[in-house]
Amino acid sequence: MAVVFPSTDWLNELLKVVNSDATYRKVAANWEGDFLCIVEMDQEALKDFQKPKVLRGLLSLFAAIPKEKRVAFKGTPTERFVQKLGITLDQDIDLLKLNYEEMTRKVAEIKLDEIRGASTYIWLDFWHGELRNAKPVAPGEIPSPRFTLTGPYAAFKEIVTGKVDTTTQIVRGKLKLRGDLGYMMRNAAAVTRFGQLMSSIPIET
Amino acid sequence: MWTFVSPRVIVFGDDALTFLEGEKAGKALIVTDNTIAKLGFVDAVKSSIKAERVEIFSEVEPEPSIDTALKCAKVARELQPDLIVAVGGGSVMDVAKAARVLMEVDIDPIAITPFTDLSEYGYKKKARLIAIPTTSGTGADATWAIVLTDKKESRKLTPANKELIPDVTVLDYRLVANLPKKLVSGTGFDALTHAIEGYVSIWRNEFSDALCEKAVEIILENLEKSYNGDAEARAKMHIAATMAGLGFGNSQVGLVHSLGHSFGGVFKLHHGLCVAVFLPYVMQFYLKSDAKMRMDSLARKVGLTDAEALIEKIMALMKSVEIPTRLSEIITKKDFDENVERLVTNTMNDPSLGMSPRIPDVEQTKMIYEYAFEGKRIDF
Numbered sequence: 100m101a102v103v104f105p106s107t108d109w110l111n112e113l114l115k116v117v118n119s120d121a122t123y124r125k126v127a128a129n130w131e132g133d134f135l136c137i138v139e140m141d142q143e144a145l146k147d148f149q150k151p152k153v154l155r156g157l158l159s160l161f162a163a164i165p166k167e168k169r170v171a172f173k174g175t176p177t178e179r180f181v182q183k184l185g186i187t188l189d190q191d192i193d194l195l196k197l198n199y200e201e202m203t204r205k206v207a208e209i210k211l212d213e214i215r216g217a218s219t220y221i222w223l224d225f226w227h228g229e230l231r232n233a234k235p236v237a238p239g240e241i242p243s244p245r246f247t248l249t250g251p252y253a254a255f256k257e258i259v260t261g262k263v264d265t266t267t268q269i270v271r272g273k274l275k276l277r278g279d280l281g282y283m284m285r286n287a288a289a290v291t292r293f294g295q296l297m298s299s300i301p302i303e304t
Numbered sequence: 305m306w307t308f309v310s311p312r313v314i315v316f317g318d319d320a321l322t323f324l325e326g327e328k329a330g331k332a333l334i335v336t337d338n339t340i341a342k343l344g345f346v347d348a349v350k351s352s353i354k355a356e357r358v359e360i361f362s363e364v365e366p367e368p369s370i371d372t373a374l375k376c377a378k379v380a381r382e383l384q385p386d387l388i389v390a391v392g393g394g395s396v397m398d399v400a401k402a403a404r405v406l407m408e409v410d411i412d413p414i415a416i417t418p419f420t421d422l423s424e425y426g427y428k429k430k431a432r433l434i435a436i437p438t439t440s441g442t443g444a445d446a447t448w449a450i451v452l453t454d455k456k457e458s459r460k461l462t463p464a465n466k467e468l469i470p471d472v473t474v475l476d477y478r479l480v481a482n483l484p485k486k487l488v489s490g491t492g493f494d495a496l497t498h499a500i501e502g503y504v505s506i507w508r509n510e511f512s513d514a515l516c517e518k519a520v521e522i523i524l525e526n527l528e529k530s531y532n533g534d535a536e537a538r539a540k541m542h543i544a545a546t547m548a549g550l551g552f553g554n555s556q557v558g559l560v561h562s563l564g565h566s567f568g569g570v571f572k573l574h575h576g577l578c579v580a581v582f583l584p585y586v587m588q589f590y591l592k593s594d595a596k597m598r599m600d601s602l603a604r605k606v607g608l609t610d611a612e613a614l615i616e617k618i619m620a621l622m623k624s625v626e627i628p629t630r631l632s633e634i635i636t637k638k639d640f641d642e643n644v645e646r647l648v649t650n651t652m653n654d655p656s657l658g659m660s661p662r663i664p665d666v667e668q669t670k671m672i673y674e675y676a677f678e679g680k681r682i683d684f
Contacts, residue, residue, distance in 0.1 A: 122665055126652055266658050267507065269419050272305050281415035284461065288652035289662065 101301040104259045105138060105219055106156030109162050109300065110233040112257035113223075116296045117230040123296060124228035132245035132282065133224040136255070137238070140180065140217040144252035148206045151199035152303065158184075160219055160235035162192035171237035176216035183209055226287070246278035261298030265290070308511045308554050309448055311435070314541060320476035324352035327434070328385035331357045333380055335400035336391045337364040340438055345479055347438065349391050360384050361403075367568060367575065368395045370413050370461070374628050377406030380431075389434045390470070391679045393491070394442025394575065397435050398450035401468045404433050416463035427467060435470040438479045440530075440541040441491025441576055443498050443549020445473035453569060459650050460565040469553075475546055477539040484592055485531055488538070488626035490576030492527040495545040496618070497560050497579040499523065499639060500587070502552030504595045505659045515551030515585050519544045521594045524617065531625045558660030560586045563672065566650035571635060571645050580627045581634065585672055587615045588682035595661035630679030647673055 102108040117123055148154045152211040161169070161181060169188045174179045178188060184202045186192065222241050248265070254273035257263045268274040283290060315323040332355040336346050341362045350358050359381050364372055380388065380403045390400035402413055409425040435445035444450070446551070449464035483491075499519035502512050522544035529537035563586070564579035587599060591611060599611035608614050624631050631640065648669045657663055664672060668684065676683050 125666060126649075174608075264506075264658065266418075276419045279415075280417040280419055281412050284414055284417050284463075284655055286653060287655045287658065288649075291652075291658050295663075 101303040103153050103156030103303050104256060105160055105221065107159040107235070108156065109259070109302075110221070110235075112300050113297060114230055114233050114301060117293065120292070120296055121278060123289070123292045126292050127225065127228045127286070130225050130227065130286055130289045132278065132279065133222065133241070134246045134248055135241050135244035136221040136223065137247065137249040138219045138221065138255050139249070139251045140176070140211070141251035141253050143256065145206060145209060146304075147252070147256075148204045149202055150285055154203055154206065155194060155197070155199055157219065158186075158192065159194055160221070161186075162194055163235050164237050166191070168237040168240060171239050175238065176214045179220055180209070180214040180217040183214070225293070240280055244278070246276065246283065248274055248276050250274035258294070259297060259300070260302050264294050264298075306509060307466070308509075309466050309469055310550055310553075311446055311470050311473045314446070314475065314546065315426035315472065316475040318477045318539070320474045321348060321352060321436070321478075322351060323472075323474055324389075324434070326352075327353050329353060329355040329385065331355060331383055331385040332361070332387040332389060333383055333385040333403075333431075334360045334389045334391060335364065335376060335403065335611075336360065336362045337396055338362050340392045340396070345436075345438060346391055348467065349389055353387070353389065355387065357383075359385070364392065364396045364399045366395055367451075367453050367460070367572065368399050369455050371455070373399050373402040373406065373413055373452055376400070376403040377399070380404070380407035385431050388431045389436065391438065393434045393437065393439040394444040394451070395443065397437065397444035397470070398434070398452065400433060401444070401450050401470065402452065402463065403466075404429075404431055405468065407431070413463050414461050416465050416468070418464050418466070420465055420579055422465060422467050429467065429474070432472070433470040434472045434474060436474045436476065436479065436543070436587070437545070439483060439487055439491040440480050440538070440545040441494035443495065443545055443553065444469055445475075446546050446549035447553030449553070451565065451575070458570050458646075460569040460654075462565070462655055470589070473546060475542050477542055480538055480542050481535060483538070485626075487576075488525070488531045488541070489627055490574050490580065491545065492505060492523060492530065492541055492576070492625065493583070494576035494626055495519065495548045495582030496523045496527070497564075497583050498552040498557060499544075499548040500583065501557040501560050501603070502548065502555045503662050504590065504598045505552070505555040505558055506661055507659050508555040508598075512551045512555035515547050516555070517602065517605050519548035520552055520602060522547070524606055524621070528621060528624050556659040557666065557677060558586075558658050559589070559662075562651045562654035562657040562660070565654050565656070566647050567631075569650060570647055573634065577627065577634070580622060581629065581631060582617050582672075582676055584615050584622070584629070585676045587611065587618070587680050589664065589668075589672060589684075590662055592684075598661070631673070631677040632679065636676075640673075644670060644673055
């Protein structure tokens with residue numbers, strides 16, 4: 100099923116493809132380590148979020164973070180971004196009731212400099228051949244992930260659509276990886292297979 | 305953004321060692337192995353360098369371990385050289401490349417990755433590194449990767465970082481004039497594998513293409529002649545090995561090296577032999593991928609019709625320089641059966657695999673091993 104990136108649908112699909120893959124289970128049998136992906140807003144994002152279904156996907160992630168945890172966005176560019184759409188950190192978000200047409204018009208008026216640094220935080224928790232959890236989180240909610248992958252939306256989009264693999268994006272300087280790099284190099288098979296599975300999910304654009 | 309990384313200077317010729325006469329240093333560390341030390345090359349290097357103090361570390365073993373790199377780094381840390389000179393084959397150069405970093409920063413060698421910012425660890429590149437290869441194959445004098453063996457896991461690991469590349473490489477043909485035939489063929493095939501893998505890698509680029517193409521051309525023309533003692537061909541092979549290093553160093557190797565690292569790690573065999581034996585099988589595996597067009601194009605550049613003809617030529621060359629063409633010529637069936645699962649696991653975990661134009665799954669990897677053992681053409 101084609102899904103929008105980023106969205107809770109995409110995360111659910113990711114859980115499904117990874118946890119049903121026998122090869123991943125085998126090659127990642129000893130893997131222990133979580134990833135925090137920090138997807139930064141860029142010009143490409145502002146363009147894509149002018150499409151109602153893509154914006155809805157983004158907001159589905161925001162809505163999935165409990166209100167009390169969303170406070171961590173206070174004063175950040177992410178708060179500025181959602182405020183410009185007419186959303187406050189502490190409101191209940193009913194995805195079915197939002198006026199996406201109106202909000203996409205607001206996105207079109209946003210200049211990148213006004214919200215530079217706005218980010219979506221996605222936590223992927225891998226453990227012994229399983230993706231135990233894949234969910235949006237608030238800043239600081241995962242204080243010490245084993246790996247942190249940071250970069251602009253466009254760079255992540257190229258990965259999930261299968262145009263480029265993660266390693267190449269890092270070597271090209273598009274993404275920044277921090278963490279236990281030695282561990283990752285020793286367990287390249289798990290990383291490679293996860294990348295193949297992630298890019299196998301059809302993305303609706 | 306992409307980058308092309310190379311040594312600052314490449315000196316070549318039958319008198320290239322004279323370059324060292326202009327090298328001044330406070331303290332210098334020469335890294336070598338016992339065999340090279342006995343051949344007199346190290347003395348020549350030592351007497352050429354103008355340094356107040358010169359120490360020699362000659363404990364590098366073939367297919368060196370992480371422990372050896374750490375041992376060399378300890379010597380370097382105590383000496384604090386401002387010049388390190390590696391005189392030897394790939395093993396020596398890899399240890400010297402690792403020691404230059406490890407003498408300054410306390411880091412697990414395997415954590416030296418392409419993504420590691422060594423400056424964050426305090427690395428200031430206090431010592432220059434001159435590489436003087438004494439074999440013609442590894443290309444280690446021109447690359448930013450190193451290969452170390454984890455003895456506990458019988459596994460080869462490949463730390464890599466652009467800061468690892470030597471500053472100067474010195475290609476003096478005299479150092480390879482008396483190379484044993486077995487090393488001529490093994491290291492020569494290592495260079496050929498670098499050039500072909502670098503040419504089909506998913507990270508290939510125009511710079512790496514140019515160098516890999518030319519290296520393949522020179523190697524196919526000269527390896528057999530060099531093997532048979534032709535001095536001019538031997539010199540050309542010395543240049544081609546570094547050229548291939550510059551090429552693949554900027555586009556990376558792939559499946560052949562993943563198989564070769566795994567095989568060599570388990571059975572403790574010469575790296576050149578380990579990659580050579582898999583080269584034609586992997587090329588056959590690539591025939592069912594986009595890489596076929598690349599191999600067709602490469603074949604035409606060396607005067608052949610297509611990828612199939614190139615594979616045949618390589619098989620013929622293997623036989624003429626006495627490289628085994630199947631694993632069963634190297635190991636027994638019992639050894640194979642007892643270790644094949646581990647070979648597959650280690651192959652799948654080799655970071656080079658990710659740059660292959662066609663990545664096999666676990667089952668296909670096992671089949672490649674089985675076909676290569678029996679000498680059977682890859683048909684999947």
